Amino acid sequence: MSKNLEKEIEALKKENRLLDSKIIELYTLYNMSKKLSLAMKLEEIFSGTMEVISGSLDIDDFCIMLLDKKTQSLHISACYGDIDLSGTSFSVGEGVTGMVVKTGERRLISDVSQCEDFLFYKGKKKNIGSFLCVPLKGRDGEVLGAFNVHKHEAHSFTGVDVDFFAEVADHIAAAVYKALSLRRMEELSNRDPLTGLFNRRYFFDHFEKEVERLKRYNHHSSLILLDVDYFKNFNDVNGHLLGDEALKAVAKVLINNTRDADVIARFGGEEFIVILPETEKEKAMAAAEKIRQAIEDEKVAGEENQPGGKLTATIGVSSMPDDAIFASEIVDCADKALYLGKTKGRNIVVAYTEK
CATH class of the missing domain: 3.30.450.40 (GAF domain)
Structure with a gap:
């Protein structure tokens, strides 16, 4: 070759x-x-x-x-x-x-x-x-x-x-x-555009899954449902711009006074809700009281025009499986506790009871 x-x-x-x-x-x-x-x-x-x-x-x-x-x-x-x-x-x-x-x-x-x-x-x-x-x-x-x-x-x-x-x-x-x-x-x-917190839709999607998980493993969980007191009065007197700032201040307090594992959402209007995984009612009550006090202590522009001269919140607490085992029922229990808190004068933490 x-x-x-x-x-x-x-x-x-x-x-x-x-x-x-x-x-x-x-x-x-x-x-x-x-x-x-x-x-x-x-x-x-x-x-x-x-x-x-x-x-x-x-x-x-x-x-x-x-x-x-x-x-x-x-x-x-x-x-x-x-x-x-x-x-x-x-x-x-x-x-x-x-x-x-x-x-x-x-x-x-x-x-x-x-x-x-x-x-x-x-x-x-x-x-x-x-x-x-x-x-x-x-x-x-x-x-x-x-x-x-x-x-x-x-x-x-x-x-x-x-x-x-x-x-x-x-x-x-x-x-x-x-x-x-x-x-x-x-x-x-999934986010509320004003506060940056999760919105109501995300809350329900997440909470329903969380409840099913907790039922499988027989674990506890609690809810905190919070309503800013006399918020209509705040908006009427101070205007909606300051009202928005007040809601952002409440959101900031919630972020600073909860754990990384907790899920915070704006539930609607002046209502906020917090999921506390692996938390029994007694500890949830303590966490809610810490939040209530932090909101009262927060300096918020326009709060001097509120009854009592401070921006405050009323909080209802419910737990699973103590109060209910379905997501919607647990929320309803927290809402009933919140309503009871309003009848008692507001700026208070109330736990749900069947009585």
Whole structure:
């Protein structure tokens, strides 16, 4: 066989390998687009990405990190490989990934041993030779997180690889952007626009599920139903703008005087309701009294025009299973206790009793 023929055969083999690689890449992008276009939640995006990439590409590990805007920190949301990186986080600007998110520019490190700012996921993962980090950007260019790809050997990424994984990152970013937008819309639909608390609809949806859960495990739960005293008078004398500020002040008091596990909602008008999971009536009464006192102590503009010169609230308390075992009945019991409190002169906490 002539040398020229050997060269031609070798060139053809190389072209075939490149074609095979390109077909795999196109097939991967097609599968990813198909899979992620149906994903509505972040969990579906992460599981779909892992399924497609791990089943078709020659990479050792990858992970997706999302940005928490409030804390300006990045957290592992999904990872694939030989070690669990869950719980790892970086501040924006910290390490390679943190800088990629800060600048919005992808970065390839062909040999991580020569990179001083590479943190090896804070020492959790040592067997990385080469590393590619691509920012995940939403439609408006806002950075949502990062897509990290690792290979054990140094100098393992080609220019074609970098461009391909940038396309993969674009697919992930588009899906993440959609899921976050849907989540924001859902959260807004569940929130009271004035106070930022959950609304009545969300309360009933959540409480019915909570009651069913508690019945299964035979646990206790309590409700606090609160009504701002003489609120019509407050609005009539001070105007609705100050009335809105008063309601926001009450919402703030509720947030500051409840536990993270408690669920607070604006029930309607000047009424608020709080779910206290795993709480018996005696402890719920103590929690309600703490709230009542905090509202009375709160300085609210216009309260000097109220009877007694203070903004106050009357509170009714009910519990399950002591008072009822169905969500609507538990609310009704709290409402009856609240009404009794109003007949007793207001600015008081009253527990429901059958008598």
